[in-house]
Amino acid sequence: xxxxxxxxxxxxxxxxxxxxxxxxxxxxxxxxxxxxxxxxxxxxxxxxxxxxxxxxxxxxxxxxxxxxxxxxxxxxxxxxxxxxxxxxxxxxxxxxxxxxxxxxxxxxxxxxxxxxxxxxxxxxxxxxxxxxxxxxxxxxxxxxxxxxxxxxxxxxxxxxxxxxxxxxxxxxxxxxxxxxxxxxxxxxxxxxxxxxxxxxxxxxxxxxxxxxxxxxxxxxxxxxxxxxxxxxxxxxxxxxxxxxxxxxxxxxxxxxxxxxxxxxxxxxxxxxxxxxxxxxxxxxxxxxxxxxxxxxxxxxxxxxxxxxxxxxxxxxxxxxxxxxxxxxxxxxxxxxxxxxxxxxxxxxxxxxxxxxxxxxxxxxxxxxxxxxxxxxxxxxxxxxxxxxxxxxxxxxxxxxxxxxxxxxxxxxxxxxxxxxxxxxxxxxxxxxxxxxxxxxxxxxxxxxxxxxxxxxxxxxxxxxxxxxxxxxxxxxxxxxxxxxxxxxxx
Numbered sequence: 001x002x003x004x005x006x007x008x009x010x011x012x013x014x015x016x017x018x019x020x021x022x023x024x025x026x027x028x029x030x031x032x033x034x035x036x037x038x039x040x041x042x043x044x045x046x047x048x049x050x051x052x053x054x055x056x057x058x059x060x061x062x063x064x065x066x067x068x069x070x071x072x073x074x075x076x077x078x079x080x081x082x083x084x085x086x087x088x089x090x091x092x093x094x095x096x097x098x099x100x101x102x103x104x105x106x107x108x109x110x111x112x113x114x115x116x117x118x119x120x121x122x123x124x125x126x127x128x129x130x131x132x133x134x135x136x137x138x139x140x141x142x143x144x145x146x147x148x149x150x151x152x153x154x155x156x157x158x159x160x161x162x163x164x165x166x167x168x169x170x171x172x173x174x175x176x177x178x179x180x181x182x183x184x185x186x187x188x189x190x191x192x193x194x195x196x197x198x199x200x201x202x203x204x205x206x207x208x209x210x211x212x213x214x215x216x217x218x219x220x221x222x223x224x225x226x227x228x229x230x231x232x233x234x235x236x237x238x239x240x241x242x243x244x245x246x247x248x249x250x251x252x253x254x255x256x257x258x259x260x261x262x263x264x265x266x267x268x269x270x271x272x273x274x275x276x277x278x279x280x281x282x283x284x285x286x287x288x289x290x291x292x293x294x295x296x297x298x299x300x301x302x303x304x305x306x307x308x309x310x311x312x313x314x315x316x317x318x319x320x321x322x323x324x325x326x327x328x329x330x331x332x333x334x335x336x337x338x339x340x341x342x343x344x345x346x347x348x349x350x351x352x353x354x355x356x357x358x359x360x361x362x363x364x365x366x367x368x369x370x371x372x373x374x375x376x377x378x379x380x381x382x383x384x385x386x387x388x389x390x391x392x393x394x395x396x397x398x399x400x401x402x403x404x405x406x407x408x409x410x411x412x413x414x415x416x417x418x419x420x421x422x423x424x425x426x427x428x429x430x431x432x433x434x435x436x437x438x439x440x441x442x443x444x445x446x447x448x449x450x451x452x453x454x455x456x457x458x459x460x461x462x463x464x465x466x467x468x469x470x471x472x473x474x475x476x477x478x479x480x481x482x483x484x485x486x487x488x489x490x
Contacts, residue, residue, distance in 0.1 A: 075252035102123060127163070153337060170188065211260045429458055434480055439476070442467070
């Protein structure tokens with residue numbers, strides 16, 4: 001193919017994927033599944049007839065895509081919501097992944113008649129979850145999860161990929177090097193994760209410092225600057241035998257809790273970049289699959305998927321959350337939303353490149369397991385959450401016609417506050433409610449309308465006030481709005 005033909009195909013498939021994503025608002029299917037199907041349709045056994053079997057290229061595309069997807073997963077995470085959940089989240093993303101890999105590996109040995117280490121390799125490949133698929137479904141159904149369930153899943157899904165990558169590479173090392181034992185993985189794990197944590201922390205501190213001090217003339221250069229930080233974090237960490245994926249996740253997570261210039265625009269930029277990376281990655285993986293090779297492994301793949309969904313994932317969740325205060329319905333829900341995503345398919349290319357005898361069988365089974373997980377678990381998440389009474393209406397963030405960007409030296413922030421219907425402030429003017437001295441109501445959202453207020457504007461119950469204030473004044477105004485009207489004597 002000429003470069004023009006390649007560009008044409010990439011643009012057509014990308015546009016088709018974006019348009020197909022609209023279907024997720026009407027059917028209970030994650031967008032990633034549609035992207036995979038489009039890739040399969042474009043492949044050699046589909047309507048497109050594009051022959052693609054270069055696993056090395058697919059792995060490279062997947063690695064670059066995952067770097068930015070994992071970074072955005074951390075960057076888009078609300079630090080305050082996940083901070084109290086670090087202990088259970090860390091347990092699920094490490095020990096939980098290991099338990100899943102061991103349970104699936106043991107049964108894979110019996111089902112596929114392969115060696116125990118090859119079974120553990122398969123288990124390691126499918127051990128990480130992709131909660132992005134979960135939230136895509138729930139967003140389309142306007143449903144969310146109560147309490148700590150959503151932030152816990154966000155934390156686990158964003159941080160469990162490094163463990164799956166480590167276990168996969170470790171199993172491959174043992175299979176290709178007969179002199180290596182499983183015990184050698186313990187110091188390797190400590191080094192790998194330790195270096196990843198240190199590099200992620202140091203690069204986050206350096207990144208925020210540079211962004212706030214460099215004062216670039218063009219705003220468009222800030223995304224380019226942060227792309228450089230993300231890539232160098234992954235590359236340097238990997239070169240010094242650390243977990244590059246853990247480092248970029250921590251980089252994004254620590255940057256999300258920091259204030260720096262153009263943060264809002266950078267979040268929007270990386271959201272779009274993450275979507276582009278997901279589309280390209282799933283298209284490439286979809287084209288890599290030959291459906292005719294999936295059919296012979298459907299029976300064994302269905303058994304392994306059942307073990308993963310009904311045995312391995314619940315075992316990992318219940319064991320890891322044993323020391324923590326989670327109710328039975330919450331544990332069941334966390335177990336059920338353990339969807340597999342793109343990471344297992346990318347990791348399934350590793351054995352192919354390493355020349356493992358059972359590599360093609362493992363790849364085809366992994367692909368089938370991912371499809372089964374998404375179809376069965378993904379489509380039933382809204383119904384299961386309602387059955388377990390852990391669902392709650394999705395809190396759709398209201399969009400305002402104005403924004404406030406952090407600027408160094410200004411400690412104020414723009415926040416929205418709801419005026420309760422029984423509030424003392426309801427029926428009073430802005431000037432008469434006792435506004436703190438350094439707080440300013442810049443906009444009032446009332447129903448579908450926006451009002452630019454002045455001192456004589458009357459506040460009504462149910463109004464949403466967009467307030468520019470320092471933290472202390474914001475809390476003071478919140479207290480004012482929460483005061484309830486005194487009941488008049490009859």
